[in-house]
Amino acid sequence: MVKQPFSLNFPPLHSLSSYPFLQSQNLGFPTGALHAISFVHKEVCSSSWRIWCSKSSSSTAEPEEDHEVRAQVTVRRKKLAVFVSGGGSNFRSIHEASKKGSLHGDVTVLVTNKSECGGAQYARNNGIPVILFPKAKDEPKGLSPCDLVDTLRKFEVDFVLLAGYLKLIPVELIRAFERSIFNIHPSLLPAFGGKGYYGMKVHKAVIASGARFSGPTIHFVDEHYDTGRILAQRVVPVLANDTAEELAARVLNEEHQLYVEVVEALCEERIVWRKDGVPLIQSRENPNEFL
Numbered sequence: 001m002v003k004q005p006f007s008l009n010f011p012p013l014h015s016l017s018s019y020p021f022l023q024s025q026n027l028g029f030p031t032g033a034l035h036a037i038s039f040v041h042k043e044v045c046s047s048s049w050r051i052w053c054s055k056s057s058s059s060t061a062e063p064e065e066d067h068e069v070r071a072q073v074t075v076r077r078k079k080l081a082v083f084v085s086g087g088g089s090n091f092r093s094i095h096e097a098s099k100k101g102s103l104h105g106d107v108t109v110l111v112t113n114k115s116e117c118g119g120a121q122y123a124r125n126n127g128i129p130v131i132l133f134p135k136a137k138d139e140p141k142g143l144s145p146c147d148l149v150d151t152l153r154k155f156e157v158d159f160v161l162l163a164g165y166l167k168l169i170p171v172e173l174i175r176a177f178e179r180s181i182f183n184i185h186p187s188l189l190p191a192f193g194g195k196g197y198y199g200m201k202v203h204k205a206v207i208a209s210g211a212r213f214s215g216p217t218i219h220f221v222d223e224h225y226d227t228g229r230i231l232a233q234r235v236v237p238v239l240a241n242d243t244a245e246e247l248a249a250r251v252l253n254e255e256h257q258l259y260v261e262v263v264e265a266l267c268e269e270r271i272v273w274r275k276d277g278v279p280l281i282q283s284r285e286n287p288n289e290f291l
Contacts, residue, residue, distance in 0.1 A: 078266065080157065082110050090255055091107070091110070091161075094163070103264050109155045112131075112132060113136070119163070148170070148172075149172050159263075160173070160180060160181040174221065182231065187251075189226055197225075204244045218258060262281065265291070
């Protein structure tokens with residue numbers, strides 16, 4: 001793949017703006033309230049992007065004003081594992097973005113609990129290894145939780161992306177990939193989430209409630225269904241005469257765009273954490289703005 005250089009200037013974090021769930025607004029975080037998420041990687045980058053940073057004494061220190069030093073930082077191309085149980089349309093969107101070059105990462109393995117699902121077929125057709133999890137009566141070749149962790153480590157996976165995977169993620173995997181597992185849910189969490197809320201059931205519940213808005217949520221995965229920290233959301237209207245199928249199509253269209261944008265940010269290491277533990281996505285163009 002062709003290297004794609006870009007430059008970011010990191011000014012002091014005095015005023016933050018543009019957190020566009022619905023519209024831009026000034027968040028007004030105090031200086032030093034944000035901390036960049038850090039990752040430990042084992043191997044030398046196969047390709048790199050250039051990021052120009054202001055001089056600072058530490059990763060969380062405030063840059064000196066009017067005294068910028070250009071220092072090259074290389075961002076290694078990330079390796080992604082995607083989990084699916086069905087057609088895998090979000091998986092396809094992520095894989096296509098990787099092939100086009102907008103996403104600085106590669107899907108290196110697909111995990112599924114249904115070996116013949118559409119997502120698994122697509123992976124095989126594109127040369128992506130498919131592994132089965134969990135072990136079940138209808139999938140006797142499935143892996144145990146410990147075997148799954150070992151296999152993902154052999155693939156040197158950086159991030160795990162759930163894209164319509166309907167099984168609860170085992171605690172062994174969550175502990176092995178702390179703050180590195182993400183899920184997309186078809187409602188504005190924490191509303192209409194939890195065990196039993198998936199697929200068309202979510203959209204039917206939204207319409208029945210009388211909610212005027214819905215949309216996808218991307219969140220970190222913990223040991224429970226849909227309770228991890230929210231990373232990104234996208235709002236769509238719920239129309240007066242919507243059917244569940246119509247609302248689902250509108251939300252899915254936003255899912256495809258939002259998931260790609262979030263994975264782009266992950267691969268470029270643009271996730272920062274407020275002191276209260278809320279994760280935010282840094283804008284590529286302006287580090288003082290958040291998506």
